[in-house]
Amino acid sequence: MNVRPRGRRRQYRIAASLICYLVGSAVGAVILGMGIAIFAADSSLVVRLQSTEAADRSWWKSEVPTKERIDWRLRGRRKQTTFPGLEIIEYKAGAFSLETGQPETATATRVDAGWPFFCLTGSSWYLMTASSPPGSPIILESSAFRFETASGSRIVPWRLRPFGLLLNAVVMGLLVAIGPTIWLLARRIERRMRGKCPACGYPTVGVRCSECGRIGRHRHLVPDEPDRPMLTREP
Ligand SMILES: [Zn+2]
Incomplete structure (x- = not known):
């Protein structure tokens, strides 16, 4: 129920930042x-x-x-x-x-x-x-x-x-965005190679980051329920 307005708000935020950009x-x-x-x-x-x-x-x-x-x-x-x-x-x-x-x-x-x-x-x-x-x-x-x-x-x-x-605005926007995008991507790859959470850099042991809650490669598939232990097996 709560997902829709939040999703829409996110879309508005993306649209607003795109316009500002x-x-x-x-x-x-x-x-x-x-x-x-x-x-x-x-x-x-x-x-x-x-x-x-x-x-x-x-x-x-x-x-x-x-x-x-x-x-x-x-x-x-x-x-x-x-x-x-x-x-x-x-x-x-x-x-x-x-x-x-x-x-x-x-x-x-x-x-x-x-x-x-x-x-x-x-x-x-x-x-x-x-x-x-x-x-x-x-x-x-x-x-x-x-x-x-x-x-x-x-x-x-x-x-x-x-x-x-x-x-020109589109070209300028792309040129300005290229530097930070390359830097962010490089940082993510480097963190992943060192076994750290790519999102926050915290050393991660399991599938889920204990610092920021990011879930490995199954980010969108696993529901976000913090109370449930993540590594228990289904009965
Ligand atoms: Zn993290």
Whole structure:
């Protein structure tokens, strides 16, 4: 009668600790992504020039702070800088102001970070609007912040990419769990080889540990009844 609620409580506890574990791993994945964006070594950054594609144009259209107001056209090629867990793409664009007929220029830096999958995204913008009278350029960070380092300023993204974050949280969780799991398994094997109870390390003579009550290999088969002597024979 008592077994069911206890079993359910155990399930809740396992589910709750699994959720806490995943949340902790997700936080770890975010910190790692931001850390890579800040501390990626300049000497290891790989820079490439690539031609822009439809995906680049649609990214620009959906993210540009001026939205539909200015019809930007991407110009030239995109500059892609990569590092394990980091991708920085720089775009240039131009447009003619409908208001003044003057050319307007814009640049954007898109940063994706996270390891092994990108879980953070953000961008930095410089928009020179050819308004009349000439105004000051629009400079802003979108879902990102600037971090000054010894080698210059870094753009650190903070908008979450849910799918990448979930995958990274699982990977982080597994990586963090590997060390303790190997240690626990090794300790159990070592205790068993020395004739000790694998659960608590107490020297065990019989089938059942006199210290913690663990029953040898028949853990689930023998009912847990402490008053009954364990080694009596059935009549
Ligand atoms: Zn024991």
